[in-house]
Amino acid sequence: MSGADALLGLTFRPASGLPQADSVLGGACFSHPAAAQPEACEVPLIAVDMALPAGEAPVCEIWHSPTPLQSGQQGAIRYRENDLLLFGSLSLEETSNDARPPLQATADAAYRAIFALLEARGFGALLRVWNYFPAINQESHGIERYRQFNIGRQAAFRAHGHAVTGNVPAACALGSAGGGLNIGFLATRAEVTGIENPRQLSAYHYPSQYGPKSPTFSRASLVKLGDRDMLFISGTASIVGHQTLHHGDAAAQTRECLANIAAIAAEANRLAPAANFHLDQLAYKLYVRHPTDLAAVRAVMASALNAPVAAIYLQADVCRADLLVEIEASGGHAIDVEAVA
Ligand code: 3EB
Numbered sequence: 001m002s003g004a005d006a007l008l009g010l011t012f013r014p015a016s017g018l019p020q021a022d023s024v025l026g027g028a029c030f031s032h033p034a035a036a037q038p039e040a041c042e043v044p045l046i047a048v049d050m051a052l053p054a055g056e057a058p059v060c061e062i063w064h065s066p067t068p069l070q071s072g073q074q075g076a077i078r079y080r081e082n083d084l085l086l087f088g089s090l091s092l093e094e095t096s097n098d099a100r101p102p103l104q105a106t107a108d109a110a111y112r113a114i115f116a117l118l119e120a121r122g123f124g125a126l127l128r129v130w131n132y133f134p135a136i137n138q139e140s141h142g143i144e145r146y147r148q149f150n151i152g153r154q155a156a157f158r159a160h161g162h163a164v165t166g167n168v169p170a171a172c173a174l175g176s177a178g179g180g181l182n183i184g185f186l187a188t189r190a191e192v193t194g195i196e197n198p199r200q201l202s203a204y205h206y207p208s209q210y211g212p213k214s215p216t217f218s219r220a221s222l223v224k225l226g227d228r229d230m231l232f233i234s235g236t237a238s239i240v241g242h243q244t245l246h247h248g249d250a251a252a253q254t255r256e257c258l259a260n261i262a263a264i265a266a267e268a269n270r271l272a273p274a275a276n277f278h279l280d281q282l283a284y285k286l287y288v289r290h291p292t293d294l295a296a297v298r299a300v301m302a303s304a305l306n307a308p309v310a311a312i313y314l315q316a317d318v319c320r321a322d323l324l325v326e327i328e329a330s331g332g333h334a335i336d337v338e339a340v341a
Pocket of ligand 1: 172173217
């Protein structure tokens with residue numbers, strides 16, 4: 001789906017060196033330890049402390065859009081925007097000045113800051129949010145940290161008058177190897193449609209056994225930029241209904257993730273028939289909990305997809321202790337992979 005006319009593009013590139021092009025909106029870099037953030041760099045990048053499975057090099061996910069782009073900062077958020085799109089990044093240490101657990105308070109503050117920026121810049125819709133923070137499955141203050149995050153995130157949506165069901169952004173939430181709460185986000189002035197997966201209960205309707213406040217994300221978001229439909233598939237796991245399937249079997253979990261992604265792509269094609277999203281033409285990010293599962297996960301990808309796809313593999317804890325793999329994907333935009341020089 002590459003093409004010079006695309007209003008949005010994704011490049012996977014080695015983390016060595018910074019993106020220079022004027023057309024860079026922002027992105028995320030993954031290395032262990034996290035890369036230093038150069039103060040002078042105007043591009044909003046989150047530097048995530050994330051281990052790479054053996055054989056994988058530190059990598060950046062860079063989003064770009066045709067110029068003119070303008071950079072700015074509001075509070076803790078760095079952003080870069082044009083008429084249509086805004087990419088923002090923020091990195092917050094976990095702090096609380098009240099009785100709330102620090103991660104909950106920090107997630108609330110982060111999302112309030114994001115909504116305040118979008119209101120100030122006149123961007124109506126969050127398209128995609130990437131959330132990374134350490135020890136995601138650890139318990140503190142009597143509750144798992146991912147669940148603390150969900151409480152704070154949902155509170156900020158409500159505080160800014162946003163729905164917490166239906167048209168909510170596509171997202172992912174993964175455990176990092178260290179650092180604070182790192183969030184990257186893509187917002188747009190175009191209209192965004194939230195997409196659900198008929199095989200899965202909507203995450204925003206998960207029962208309370210998964211935490212007192214449901215996660216606030218759609219299974220995917222769909223947007224038309226210029227003449228192209230673009231699809232952002234959230235982190236997708238081996239969950240059917242609301243239950244984890246294939247405990248302890250990373251290969252089977254990977255197949256279930258891909259079945260879920262296929263169902264989401266089918267929903268997107270039903271809503272935007274001209275788009276014709278195809279699994280062989282998406283860009284993928286795969287998060288593997290145990291590096292020893294990487295070979296099995298790769299093998300499932302190779303056998304399930306007919307063509308080699310743009311894909312990067314990272315090691316991360318996934319937001320339920322029994323999930324071994326999570327896969328996110330996107331398509332309809334330009335996709336490029338830059339090899340190590
Ligand atoms: C799941 O389906 C797996 O909290 O933003 C996937 C994507 C998951 C996004 C989030 C969590 C999130 O529930 C976990």
